[in-house]
Structures are given as structure tokens and as C-alpha cells.
Amino acid sequence: MPYQPAHAPYDALLLLSFGGPEGPDDVVPFLENVTRGRGIPRERLKEVGQHYFLFGGVSPINDQNRALLAALREDFAAHGLDLPVYWGNRNWAPYLTDTLREMARAGHRRVLTLTTSAYASYSGCRQYRENLADALAALADEGLPLPRVDKLRHYFNHPGFVRPMVDATLEALARLPEDVRAGAHLAFTTHSIPTAAADTSGTPQDHGDGGAYVAEHLDVARTVADAVRAETGVDHPWQLVYQSRSGAPHIPWLEPDICDHLEEQHGKGVPAVVMVPIGFVSDHMEVKYDLDTEAAAKAAELGLPVTRAATVGADPRFAAAVRELVLERAASERGERPERCALGALGPSHDLCPVGCCPARAPRPAAAGADSPYA
Ligand SMILES: CC1=C(CCC(=O)O)c2cc3nc(cc4[nH]c(cc5[nH]c(cc1n2)c(C)c5CCC(=O)O)c(CCC(=O)O)c4C)C(CCC(=O)O)=C3C
Numbered sequence: 001m002p003y004q005p006a007h008a009p010y011d012a013l014l015l016l017s018f019g020g021p022e023g024p025d026d027v028v029p030f031l032e033n034v035t036r037g038r039g040i041p042r043e044r045l046k047e048v049g050q051h052y053f054l055f056g057g058v059s060p061i062n063d064q065n066r067a068l069l070a071a072l073r074e075d076f077a078a079h080g081l082d083l084p085v086y087w088g089n090r091n092w093a094p095y096l097t098d099t100l101r102e103m104a105r106a107g108h109r110r111v112l113t114l115t116t117s118a119y120a121s122y123s124g125c126r127q128y129r130e131n132l133a134d135a136l137a138a139l140a141d142e143g144l145p146l147p148r149v150d151k152l153r154h155y156f157n158h159p160g161f162v163r164p165m166v167d168a169t170l171e172a173l174a175r176l177p178e179d180v181r182a183g184a185h186l187a188f189t190t191h192s193i194p195t196a197a198a199d200t201s202g203t204p205q206d207h208g209d210g211g212a213y214v215a216e217h218l219d220v221a222r223t224v225a226d227a228v229r230a231e232t233g234v235d236h237p238w239q240l241v242y243q244s245r246s247g248a249p250h251i252p253w254l255e256p257d258i259c260d261h262l263e264e265q266h267g268k269g270v271p272a273v274v275m276v277p278i279g280f281v282s283d284h285m286e287v288k289y290d291l292d293t294e295a296a297a298k299a300a301e302l303g304l305p306v307t308r309a310a311t312v313g314a315d316p317r318f319a320a321a322v323r324e325l326v327l328e329r330a331a332s333e334r335g336e337r338p339e340r341c342a343l344g345a346l347g348p349s350h351d352l353c354p355v356g357c358c359p360a361r362a363p364r365p366a367a368a369g370a371d372s373p374y375a
């Protein structure tokens with residue numbers, strides 16, 4: 001048999017992310033890209049623009065992705081995995097289409113995609129698959145050979161994603177004043193989405209109240225809370241709450257919001273809260289503004305001690321998890337039956353999003369799934 005590298009049949013990894021502005025002049029065009037055709041109220045856009053201007057018009061997300069790229073390349077090199085890693089975004093440079101064009105021109109034919117979104121949802125999964133289909137369509141128009149593009153399974157429950165969150169929660173607990181620590185409540189936070197999108201998230205079998213989106217977050221929250229109890233001997237009460245809501249007020253989104261939750265906990269006499277942003281892969285603007293600025297101000301107003309746990313970011317354990325997921329998927333594609341690590345109760349997610357997974361309101365072509373129009 002001819003020599004096959006451990007990553008065969010894949011010949012490149014693509015880090016696919018959201019993108020963010022890199023200076024004040026980028027903010028408005030970036031927000032136009034994000035909200036094109038999505039009916040976000042103007043008032044909300046002005047508000048979100050202000051969040052970016054408070055930080056010099058720079059989103060932390062791009063530096064977070066540069067750090068993740070470096071961590072992945074270092075981990076791959078240290079483990080003899082000779083797989084080039086590229087980076088493209090949905091909403092800002094480097095744009096996905098430009099990156100995929102560069103990859104096609106470099107001769108890549110089997111591309112595996114890692115998105116910076118760990119859970120099932122339209123925004124975190126199918127929308128990225130639509131972006132891949134759009135990019136492939138653009139390359140086809142240019143007469144370029146199209147690489148086959150796959151997407152890694154959802155990694156929300158992979159130990160390399162969950163264990164850094166356990167340590168980050170322990171570290172955030174340790175930052176609370178000692179007299180309130182044992183009574184601290186854990187508020188696991190994620191991005192709110194419309195309840196209609198939550199209810200249809202995941203595979204058709206997952207559809208129902210909150211769908212896979214809520215079920216996956218609850219599973220991770222429980223795993224982290226259990227691990228914290230095992231470590232500290234303290235049974236901290238916890239709840240899954242939401243942040244960063246947008247959209248029109250009459251459309252229902254997942255609740256409660258973190259700020260309302262802080263008020264409620266304070267009203268119940270809870271002495272301290274640790275905010276654990278399990279929904280986010282890195283400390284980007286949702287974390288820096290909505291938690292560290294807005295929710296922190298609410299807590300200060302209430303006189304409630306709060307700390308915020310770090311996100312996984314470029315943790316070497318996460319980079320190692322990505323390597324394991326790449327090797328696992330490569331083995332699956334070769335027809336082998338690799339071990340598929342997962343913590344919690346849900347088990348490993350599917351490799352290939354089935355038809356009807358996280359549907360869009362207006363159906364559009366999506367690559368890297370069972371309903372992909374591309375091979
Ligand atoms: C589930 C989810 C994730 C987590 C999964 C993932 O990570 O992918 C996520 C991530 C992010 N969301 C981000 C930024 C924004 N999201 C918006 C709008 C929206 N997000 C939604 C959902 C999600 N979003 C939804 C249902 C909307 C409304 C409709 C729409 O447009 O789909 C808007 C428009 C204004 C506003 O409404 O806030 C902005 C500016 C950034 C960049 C941050 C930075 O710059 O550091 C990141 C990583």
C-alpha cells in the first residue's frame with residue numbers, strides 16, 4: 001500500500017470564524033456585513049457600534065484567532081502532523097472566499113473545517129456551511145477546481161474543550177473573596193438566539209423545546225458543575241443563562257438574560273456569582289463587553305461580587321483536541337472506526353450534519369453536510 005499520512009485523505013485545515021473590525025473605520029462596514037438582510041434594528045446596530053468604539057474599534061476576536069492558529073501550528077508540528085492551517089472569516093478579512101481561493105490555487109483538494117463555534121445552531125453551524133457554499137460557488141464561477149470541504153463534528157463536549165473550562169471556573173471561584181466563595185452561584189452563559197431557532201437546532205430528532213442548542217449547553221454546564229464539585233467538595237448551585245440578545249423585542253429569544261439573572265440571584269440573597277461563558281470559544285467582544293463591561297457594571301450596582309471565568313481561547317489542550325478531532329475524522333473517512341471522545345451524557349456529535357439540521361428560515365445551499373450540492 002502506498003504511504004498515507006495520518007491526516008489522509010485531508011490535505012489542509014481551515015479555521016473558519018466570525019471576523020471582527022481592526023480599527024474605527026472598519027466598525028460600520030463590519031456591522032453591515034454581519035447584518036446584511038437580517039433585519040437587526042438600527043438602534044441595536046448603533047449600540048453594538050458603540051461597544052466596538054469603546055475598545056478603539058478593535059474586536060479582540062482576530063487576535064484570538066491568530067493565537068489559536070499559532071497554537072494549532074505548534075501542536076501539529078510537535079506531533080509530526082504535517083497539515084497546513086489556513087484562516088478565513090464570515091464577516092471580515094481575511095474573508096473566507098479569498099482564503100478558499102488561495103487554498104484551491106495551492107492545490108488543496110480535501111479541506112477539513114474547524115469553526116469557532118462549538119454547538120449546534122443556525123448561526124454557529126449551518127450559516128457557516130452556507131458561507132462555505134457561497135465561497136465554493138464563487139470559485140466555480142472563476143473556473144477554479146473545487147476542493148471537497150468537510151466540517152469537524154461539534155466539539156462542545158470534547159474533553160479538550162471542557163477541561164479548560166473546569167479549570168477556568170475553579171480559578172474564577174478562587175478570585176472571589178473567601179467569605180462568599182462557598183456560597184457562590186455558577187451562571188453558565190451563552191449567546192441568546194430566537195427560541196424558534198433554538199427549537200429547530202440540531203438534527204430533526206433533536207427538534208423540540210430548546211433543541212440541541214439548549215440540550216448541549218445544559219450538558220456542558222452539568223459536566224463542569226460536577227467536576228467543580230468533585231474538586232472543591234462544594235455543591236455550587238448553577239443555571240444556564242443568556243446574553244447578547246438582539247432582534248426586535250416582540251420576537252422571543254432565550255432567557256433569562258445574565259443581567260436579570262444577577263439581579264434575581266442578588267434578590268434571593270446569593271452572596272456571589274461566577275459567570276462562565278461556556279458558549280464562547282474565546283474572549284471576543286460578546287465576552288469583553290456584554291459580560292466584563294455590562295454585566296460587571298450591573299453586579300457593581302447591586303454590590304454583588306462576581307468574577308468571570310476565562311474562555312478556552314488558545315489553550316494547548318484545545319489545540320490538542322483539534323488535532324485529535326482531525327485524526328479521528330480522517331480515520332472515519334478512511335473507513336476505520338476511531339475512538340470518539342466525549343464527556344457528559346450526549347455522546348459524540350455527528351460527523352455529517354443530516355438533512356434538516358439547524359434549518360434556515362429561507363433555505364439556501366449549504367456545503368459540508370448531507371444536503372450539500374457539492375461532492
Ligand atoms: C449563536 C451565536 C454565536 C456563538 C457561536 C459563534 O461564535 O459563532 C455568535 C457569535 C458572535 N457574534 C458576534 C457579533 C455579532 N453577532 C450579531 C448578531 C447575532 N448573533 C447571533 C448568534 C450568535 N452569534 C444571532 C442569532 C444574531 C442576530 C441575527 C444575526 O445577525 O444572525 C451581531 C449584530 C448585532 C447584534 O445583534 O448584536 C454582531 C456584531 C461575534 C463577533 C464578536 C467580536 O467582534 O469580537 C461572535 C463571535
Ligand SMILES: [Fe+2]
Pocket residue numbers: 120121125126202353357358
Ligand atoms: Fe447543524
